[in-house]
Amino acid sequence: AQTVTQSQPEMSVQEAETVTLSCTYDTSESDYYLFWYKQPPSRQMILVIRQEAYKQQNATENRFSVNFQKAAKSFSLKISDSQLGDAAMYFCAYRSADNYGQNFVFGPGTRLSVLP
């Protein structure tokens, strides 16, 4: 079974600075997807970024980018120019790409605080 680990329960960053959230995962599969979801105080789960394992190029969405290291099974999220609205729980998630691997496996989350 796949597992996702986020070793940083809490992180803080100064407004306008850059922060990196760590995620590692364990799988024997070669084809899969990785995601970062954000959960602000409203509790809504919001997709931040997605990475397909077969793509070597790291995904980027505006101020959010990932460092995907497939061999190391590492998938970190970098938030540049942090804003107060970035404060939230961030969940790393894994999903198999095969027909029956429909389950999402979520990490325990990292609570990010943004300091003004």
Place this chain on the structure above:
Amino acid sequence: DSGVTQTPKHLITATGQRVTLRCSPRSGDLSVYWYQQSLDQGLQFLIQYYNGEERAKGNILERFSAQQFPDLHSELNLSSLELGDSALYFCASSVDWGRTIQYFGAGTRLSVL
């Protein structure tokens, strides 16, 4: 707004009772997923339906059941409720059974007293 609608937003009930949570997926989405988020267990996948059929099962208790109707909305039924069932229950939807992005609803907060 993700386009996924969950009702009710909050539900307070007593132990031993039964409740039904409802989810309307985004227009055009055929898959519906249910998740439970509790303080001590994190976010756990419960079950997935695709076009009315059960597609995948996760950590769903036997006291819980779900179904997806012909209009593609889904219901999660929780029975013989226990204090430990208090959690946030999310529904998500996606276009197909697998490779596309899941969009989450705002969740239903269930409190069992």
